[in-house]
Amino acid sequence: MPHLTELTWREARTAGADAIALMPIGSQEQHGAHLPMGTDTLLVTAVVDRAAELLAGDGPPVVRLPALPYGHSPHHLFAAAVSLSASTLAAVLADVLRSLTESGFCRIMIVNGHGGNDEIMRLAVKEHALRAEGAFAACSYWSLGEAPENPGHAGRYETSLMLAAHPDLVRTPIEPHTPAGAPPLFAAPPHPGLTAERHGEWARVGGMTDDPSAARPDPGGLTIRATELARAIRAFAEATAPGAI
Template sequence: MSEVQWNRLTAAELRALAARDAVVLLPVGATEQHGPHLPTGVDDLLAAEVCRRTALRAAEHTATVVAPSVPTGLSEHHMPFGGTLTLSLATLHALLRDICRSAIRVGFSRILIVNGHGGNMTALNALTTELTLELATPIAFASYFGAGRAVVRDTLETQDGLMHACEGETSMMMAAHPDLIRAEHLPEAHGPRITLPAESDDPLYMAVTFDRITASGVAGDARSASREKGERMLDGCAQALADIIAGNPWARKDDEARTRP
């Protein structure tokens, strides 16, 4: 079967995939401002696209299906710019719990939440543990740009990793959704470089709205973006996730030990 999108498959086809112990990819993004040149759905659109490419690659060794994406995440820090939708932590928790529970009731037992928004990372680390306990099913979590960190770093010219509405995100949008880019505003699409929270050595955390970091809504420099860079990053991140799936992170270590020769 070449179709990998949950909402393009029939109920019978999904039951058959569950019977094959297929992996469910659940993209989680955000709807928030992305500077003057990109639409608010960047994080959602890119997470869904990476998941689609991942499922096609993973199909060589593991049946995989992509659930409808969660288009809204934790974006309170972008609210001052307008155009942003955000959830509370409790709502995100409840939404993910209900989607995962529904997939489990169909018969799926392997779910990988694939994140496309930096602001979701800390919450999803914690929620993955909560969901695993609540649903008695091992839920896994990965940010696509974390899984593909090496290809992202090696592809970009002006930064070491994804920032916001930057060279990286703009390049991937050029590859996946070129019709949504406001090319006339690309000359304005630049701002200060930022350090991702996961890579910061600052022991102090305080909530800071994004307008205090950049007046343009951009962190990084989108002016050097290209479709070729975007294709390389989308494919590289998808391959990294497909490799993770092939390694079966849901397997218990004692099960692995028993199957070794």
Template sequence: MRTLLAELTRDEAARRAAGAVAVVPVGACEQHGPHLPVGTDLFAVAHIARQAATLAAGTADVIVTPPVPFGYSPYHLPHGPTVTLRTSTLHALLYDVCDSLVRSGFRRVFLLNGHGGNAELIAVVAREVGVDLGVLVGAGSYWTMAWDALEQAGAQERGRLPGHAGAFETSLVAALRPDLVVSPPHGPDSFARNPRGYARQYHVEDPLAWAGEGFSDNPSAASAADGARWLDLAAGSVAEALQEFAARPGGPAGTQGNSAPHGAIPGRHTVAS
């Protein structure tokens, strides 16, 4: 069964919509140091979404839309070519995508994020669309959803998880598109680990946080073999979350009602209903 919306005819998409989860990968187009392509986040989240849809098949019908290539990335502009959207623009774009999917018959939509700067906004869009349109909408970043599995696999031993253009992301691209990796520079060997799920007690926006080289830790510590393993783990965790989301009670008024609890599922994803 095909999993990409762009490859389906209108009739097949219409037949499957009501019982399927529509996954919208949300990426970014931003500088990733001197060694990685600006499409790093887009490549990773699109691959994970496609692989997760395949893994979930048989338990959940998952249909993946074309990825959203741009995100909120203004803080990367000083370091090199970056295409960024204002939060109002990204919010409107994602809301319209979800609205279109609902008008097309989908009753479960999941925003799968691949860029840290988008994380808060996709949760806001999920809540608003869920409340406004009366459908189940999920939102989560792939590394948060796969945090435990990735940590157990050593993803934060040599660099931050997920970091930016450091050992983790460089490993992913080395596995996905080795032809696009250009001699990773040697960065700082010491780094501060991110807390579980990339969640802190409160957020601080520091305009000087990206005053360095444009990457968060040592890219030369990357490994293509590790990257392939981490991509598989991320896709597996996302597939499990999508299967859980597909089976979740709640949904449109007049079917099962809005019986799902509101708010976040700790360490996994946000669901608005």
């Protein structure tokens, strides 16, 4: 898989006419006492790279951009984070999408690894399609397929994936964690389809949604997410191929 960083400008121009530009975005934010600040960036990069491996040979051509390591994480600043405001992240994504389009890329997909980026990323893609020629897509890596995952935050799911992708960065032993009080509204909304938040709840539950202590290395989970992403890339490529409209 070509990396944009390693291409010359002529190679990038040539690639843009046919290849799909893949842009991972993540965050730098607290992930409990056992996971690193860059967990979201590390996991989305691992999923994107594995998906590209699955596409190698008979899949559509792709070019991977460097991962954007900062996201919208103000809800984690009670502990530690490097956060962009919603408007700044939207502006950064708009600039990157515009730059890629003007540099010759006709198809671009943003792949997200942090929940706080999701709505902003999707809106950026929709708005760019109103201004520029081409086809643009966005997804969060856990949201694809018939059985999408709920990754939670710094709990069993993310810890299991990190134990598979970057075991050297997981601090052990992993202490059990049981948030005090009622489940927070952001994790357990009172009605299906409702988004609800209560002030101070991220800090009240320690920034974690569930207990990570039962996590085990889950390379199969990474493969499932990568496989779904590869399928999504194929479908996007087929739907946007010349003559598909």
